[in-house]
Each structure stands twice: as structure tokens, then as C-alpha cells.
Amino acid sequence: MTAIQRDRPKRSGRRVRYRLRVAAVAASLTLMCALAGAVAARVYHGQLLYLLVAGAAFGAFAIGFALRNRPAFLAPSASLVGLAAYLLAAIAITDDGADPLPATIVDALVNAVPRTLTALIPVEPAPDTVVVPVFLTWLAATLACEFAIRYGRTLLGCLPPALLYGAGLYLVGPNAEVGTVSAVAFCVLAAAALAVTAAPPERRPDTDAVVDGPAPSRAPALMGMVATAAVLLAVMALLVPVAARLVTASPGDPREYVEPPQLTDIDLNPLVRIAEWSKYPDQDLFKADTSADAWMRLAVLTEYDGTTWQAAGDFRTAGTVIPGSGDASYSADVEIIGLGGKLVPAAADPATVTGLPIAVNLTTRCLLTPDGLATGTAYHVDSALVAADPAAAENARANLADAATVAVPPGTPEIMATIADYIRTTYDTPYARAQGLADFLGQHYAYNPEAPSGHDLPSLGFFLGSPVDAGGQRGTSEHFAAAYAVIARLIGLPSRVVVGFEVPGGSSTVTAGQGSAWPEVDFDGVGWVRFDPMPPPDAVPVPPEDTLEQMEEETPSPEEDSGGGGEAEDFNDESLEQDGDFDDALTEDAGGLPVWVWYAIGVLLLACVPLVLKARRALRRRRRLTRGTPAERVAGAWAEVLASAARAGVKVPGHANAEEAAARLATLEADIGPLPRLVNAAAFAPHAVSESDADAAAAVASDYSGRIGHQVKRWKRFLT
């Protein structure tokens, strides 16, 4: 009785330490799951998803922790119920109330994955975009709790949050800054959880601790830890900077593989709308209440194949905040009246849109609503107005970075080349040429709202070159803008066509007559500059052939034409783009070592893993068979035999006694002789075990593992 009373405080203290360790592991893993979930939250708008994933991690872990001592089926079942409740709560919190809640729930659950992947950054926390991160966080926390708390496998418990972290990084892609702090915190938490459970054998609660032999004395263990930490730090200090320089590519963006929203015909080729708008200029398209005068863009067309102008890039689902925009300085409340299609008018550059589900074209930054516009559709858009500085553009070179904006389809009419030559010889700078082209078209061609639609090359040739009597040399903004853009490209100016509306400040109804198309030219360092090639009202056009024939007479020989004198800068000289300060040198020097060396190092390190495992096993065997009391060595021999049998695929259940275990081990056709008797003695009468018994047990263990070696699977023999 006295002995029992003496044991109580000791057992109590041990229990408290054990509980503290479990609590520390639980706290670490909960935070790891929350951090891993928060990786994806970086591309979400606002702080809501941070709170949701943190709640999911805590909730799932709390359920698993509370039921850790209950039957194994109970925790997952309860966690499933908790997950369902939490998902419903998350959906209810993020629901905007536009649809009935049950419909929203079904829609969110069915479309969660595709919409999460297609949602544009920053993702709006909506029912369909929060389900995936919340679900994955909950799942990771549940698994982590089961592995680490119920089964005591802390390292395995770190795996779900690590996978979640990786999934978060994949989802984020290149759309967020490198999260160094969270990554370091994640690693520190994992290390803390592992360190807390890394108890020496005599303090470990598991039965294996008994047979792993006595712990090494404190000083060597401490020195070993310090040496290991120093080696790890040194390796990291050497490798991390080099590895960081090697990483020159951004991670892939999963959104690139997602099917974008589909466009209708009038959205694919919105330039054809100009003819209708010109013919019926009084039809009301939408009401607008704007903060200032602005051009609201409907579509930006950068690709021309000789037949139609089309927009480049795909539309991506976005939240209320359009990524990559500046501070909003312009606002507009729009209510649709007669405007159809899916394209949404908005002043450049849109920053936020409310009241409408939105997809955005990241190339042109135009907007689209997947459900299409209908009468009564209303939305609010804030834009960061883009005002290119004409003064800066006057001395700027053309921005030739995007080859698509200067691509000209084959078969351009001769009149276009003639006009291009005229402009090129008449003007020196890119801006002067762009403005000169606009002036040329405005002075030599007439506006006619009745002109037939068409902006393919033959139509543009007819517009530019046919006689007035035949119906040529007159057109709508469709013809002016399209012809301008093609000729500009012939000159070497990057151009595009924009379809939109001129909207005055204040409240007004925008009619079809305000709709037009205009060309824009891209200047290096300035951006896209709008030009107006339309003739002034009531202007009498000058026949273009008169000007062009005069140009041919005055054209100097190529030798005389040095582009404005020998000292003038040639703005089209592509060699000037090769400044020598671009990325090539960087990529050549990156890393200092060829990439194959790093691959070789990686392979070498991987090859070392089996060696390390083998060495660890050999050391453990040596410790088990040679250290400790005779009884401990016999127990170690028994553990070695069981481990060897397990490697060969024969596992002994926990309820088997030594005789039953021996019968089970005998299926491997290798005798373990007196070992069952010895292990019984070691376990239940340690005083009865002698040194010779321990030696005999060690011999049996060594012999047994040697004899069943061939029954171990080949890959297991090689790797472990």
C-alpha cells in the first residue's frame, strides 16, 4: 500500500506532462491547419476566409480531440456532421440573399470546384468560392487530429496540413506574394509538434519504448542535437540562396486550364454593332449616372485576321474587385435599357463592380457578365481613369513588346500600303505618325451612317480606295477605326480598336448615337492613346488620291531619306530594343551551377534515404541487442524478431501471447527456438533472465532476421 501511495504523485506528474505534450501537439497542428488554409485566403478579398478557415481548423480539431478516446468510428462521424454544419454556416454567412438559401447551398456545393478555380483574383468570398477551402481545411484538421492525437503519429499528422499548404500554393499560383512569414511559422509549428513528442524511450508512453534500450546519456544527446542543428543550418545557408536564384519561373496558374465563359456572336465581333447604332442613333441603350465625362468601353479588339477584329485573351470569373486596378477615381451607376449581349460597358480601368456577376478579360480589362445584359439590369462600377499624357507620347517610342498588336494579315489592299508610306515619309515620330494618320483619314474621308457594315480587308479597301461615286471614301466609325488600326500596323505602330460610348458626366441616357469605335496606339512608357480619325462635322473631304499623288512626286530617294537627318533617332529601329539589360544575362548566370548538377544532388540525396534508413535500423538493432539489462536485451531481441517478421509481411496482433506469436512467426518457416520462453521470462520475471539468456536471444534474433531476409519484398529490402 505504501508503494502504491508513493507511486501516485509520480504517475500523476507523468500524466500531467503527457497531457501537456498532447495539448501542445494539438495546438501546433490546429495552427498549422489554419495557416495552411490561410494560404489560399491570400487571394481572397477581405479577411472573411481567414476567419472561416481558422474556424474550420479549430472546429475539426476540437471534435477530434474531444473524441480521441472514444471508438475510432465516432470521431469521423461527428466530424462529418460538424463539417456539414460548418459549411452551411459558411454559406449562410457569405450568401448575398439574391437567391433562396437552399438553392444557393445546392449551387455552391455543385459548382464549388470549377468556380473556385475560375474565380479571378481577388476572389470574392461567396458561397461557391469558400466551400472548397473550408472543406479541405476541415478535412486536413480531422486527419491531422486522428493521426497525431488518436494514434500518436505526429509526423503523419503533419502530412495533411502540409498537403493542404501545397494545395493552397497551387490554388494561389503566381497571384500572391511569397508568404515567407507563414511558411516559416508553419515549419516552426511542425518542428514544435515533433519536438514535443520526441521523448526519450523511458518517457515514451508506447510499448516500443521498452525495447528501444536506454536513452544515451544527456551530454552526448545534447551534443548530437547541437551538431545536427548546426549541420542543417549550414546546409540551408549554403543551398537556400543558390536554390532561390535558380527559381526564375513563377508557379503555374490552374486558372489557365479552366474553360472560360462562352461569348455570343455579337460579343465575339462587337464592331458590327456600329452599323446598327449609326443607322438608328436614337435608340436608348442604358442609363448612366457618372461622376465625370468618360469613354465607357464595351470591347477592346486587338487581333485582326483580315476579316474580323476580335478580343485577345479569355474572360475569367471575378469578384467585386477587379484585380490589378488602381484607386478608383470615377464611378458610374448603370441601368440597362436596350443594350444586349454579355459585354458590360465600363470606363477604363474598372476597379470594382457591384450588382452583377462579372468576368474580366485580363488582357484587355473589359468586362463581361455570364448571364448577359437584360433590360433593368443595374450595376455600379468604379474605375481608375486612365489618362495617357499626350506630351509624353510625343517623344515616346512605339511599344512593340506585343507582336500581336502589330500583326498584319496578308493581302492588305494597296491603298493601305500607299497611305502607310505617305504617313511614314511625312512624319518622323511615332506619335506624329499616329496623329497624322488620324488627321489624314479625318481630312480625306467622310462619315456616312448609312454605309454598309464590314471591316474585312476588301471592305476596308473599298472604303479607302473606291471612288466617291461608287460609294467609297465614306463610312462609319467602324470603317475609320478599323482602317486606322490596320494602316497603323503597316506603319509599325501597335494598334487596336475599341468599341464604346462617349458618356457625359451626371445622369443621362446613353443612346446608340453615342456608341462608336475608335483606334488606340500603344506608346512605350505611356500606354494606349486614343486617336480620333473621324472627320469633323460638316467637313468637306479632300480626295485622298490628290494628296497621295503629290506625295509620290515629292518622295526623295532612299539614300536621301535618313528619317529626319543623320542625328535623328530611328524610333522603329528594333536593335535599340536590345539594351543588353534584359533577362538573358540573368538566366545564363543564374545559380552558378548547371541545372543538371542540382538534379544530380537531388538524386544523390534521394539515394541516401535508403542508406539512412538502413543505418538507423542497424543502430536500433545494435542498441536493442547489446544495451541494457539482460531482460531488456531479450525484449529487444523479441522486438527485432517481430520487426523482421513485419518486414516480411507477418504481423503479430497485440493480443497474442508469446506462444501464439511464435506460432504466427512460424509461418515464415524460421524457428525462433527458446525466444518465446525467454521473452516471457524477461517480461514477467526479469530476475530470472541471465546474461547467457540475453546472448542466446540476440543470436536467435540475428539468425531469424537473416533467414527470413529473402522473404522480405525486394523493394522493401532495397529501400529500408
Place this chain on the structure above:
Amino acid sequence: MHDTEQTHPLRVPKRMQQQVQLGAAQAEQFAAAFERLAAAVDTVVLGKQEVVRLALTAMFAEGHILLEDVPGTGKTTMARAIAAAVSGQWRRIQFTPDLLPSDVSGVTIFNQASGAFEFHPGPVFANIVIADEINRASPKTQSALLEVMEEGRVTVDGRPHQVPQPFLVVATQNPVEMDGTYRLPEAQLDRFLVKLSVGYPVEAAEIEVLRGTHQRSPEHLAAVVDTDTVAQMAEMAKHVYIAEPLYAYLVQLANATRNHPQVAVGVSPRGLIALTRAASVFALSQGRSYIIPEDVKALAGPVFAHRIQLAPDAAMRGATGAQVVADAFHQVSVPLPASAA
């Protein structure tokens, strides 16, 4: 250092070392004597070595034996053979419905010659009492055995009378002819350390029985050990070493039977003590001075099964106490090093 000795399961604490009194030599001596006795009984009860050894284990554990089987399987013969092999007094009581308690325990009679009441001991006053077909007696008579089985004494007219030691009750009962019988109550079943079933002999043993029916009578069996030796051997069994983890193992087994879904009443602490005593004897009979889990497993069925009261629905479905015990062993991990949890 002291702490390490106390906490490490493979290092014997000093207080435990002091309790270990039996050496390997003593255990060997016990095993030899046990084997001599068993071999003697085996000459009469052919082909039943295991049952004979379990019965002898119960005797040296100072427990009582309930033999249950169909008529003619050698229950009474085995009981008589055990009695004959021990050179003590033995009596046989044939239980019948009209048997009175005084017929078992004895009676006080007035002696006119001496003018005083004299106690006439009943047949229960013997070293080995064979209670044949115990379930045929009335509960009142059955209960007359309760006190003597538990305390080794009989109280008649307020005066206790000690029965000779060692004292062993070997009861038999027939499980098939239930008409006119009285099922032993749970309290009385709990008094029996083991409940054994003799069973039919194997073919070779049965042929051998036929060959020498007359020569193999218990009457021809010479005593192998005397009652003093039996008492000494029983005393030795009390000093068998039991490792600390085994106590927890035993309690976990008992708990497993108590928490079994098919069980109404599980194993009592008395049953757990009985198993420990029996396992101690069994260990010694194997020449070991300490208990191992194999001893526990060998005896758990005979010791536990008859003490387990099944739930009515489980009993209707044909569940048995032996199945419950087997389930319990599958639920509890053996406290061996490195065994899976």
C-alpha cells in the same frame, strides 16, 4: 536510480524481489510431484490428461471442482481417482432430492449414556468430498455446502466444526437430464474454482478403457502424495511471482467480460482471484516460479466461463461464456514488450 527501478517494467523493484521466494529448483520439485500425481490419475482416467491436470491445479489452488458432462464419461471415476491418489480421507455423497442438509454436514445427537449432546460429523468431513450429481439435491441441501466450501468449516447448532485440510469438493452434474434437478445458483457456482467437462475419450483411449475395465478401478490406485504434501504444495503456490503488468492484464480481461455486450454479469473479483491462484499453480506445474500470459489463457476458460451470466437474448442465440472469454482475450493486449497496441 530508485525511480528508474520502479518505473521500468523490465527491472525488478527491490520490494518485488523480496517477495520472490521460490527458486527454479523448488518449481521443478513442485512440477515433479504434480506430474507424479497426474500420472497416477492418468492410469485410471485414460486420455484425459488435460482435464486431470486442470482438476489437480484447482486442488492445489485450494479451490473446488465442478465436473459437468453427460453420464458415463468418467466424472465420478476421475473424482475418485484424485481422492485415491491422495492418501487422505475421502467421502462420496450421492445427492438426491430427499437428501437433507444434516445428511451432508452432520447432526448433533443426545447420548443417553453420557447424558450429553454429541456431534456426529457428516460425510463432508473428509479431505476430498465427491458430491455426485449435486444438482439433484434441493437448493437447501446444496446451500449446506456453501459455508464449508468457502470457509472450510461447518456450523451445527451454533458450534463451528473444522473440516480436515486440505479440503476439496469435487462435484459432478449431468447437463442433459434436467427433470427433477435444481440448477446451481450463481452464488454457488462462484464457489467452484473451475468447471470442467470431461468429454468422451478419443478412440484409442476408449479402446484401452475397454481392455482393462476391471484393472483400472480407483480402488486399485495407490496413494501418491499425502495430505501434508498437498498442503505444502498449495502453500508454495501462494509464493509464485506475478509481474506488475500481469495484474493489469488480468483486470483488463475481467473488465472485458464485464463490458461485453452479450454479458449481463461479468466475472467477479472472486473469479479474478481464483484465476490468479489457479495460474500460480499452473505455472508451478510447468516448472516455472512466475506466471506468464499463457498460464492465464490456459485457465481463463475453466475459471471464468461458468461465472459469466449471459444476457437473456445472447443466451437465446446460443452464446456461451467460453465465447465471451475468447472475445475478451482478443480485446486485451498482452503486456509483452513491443507488442502492438
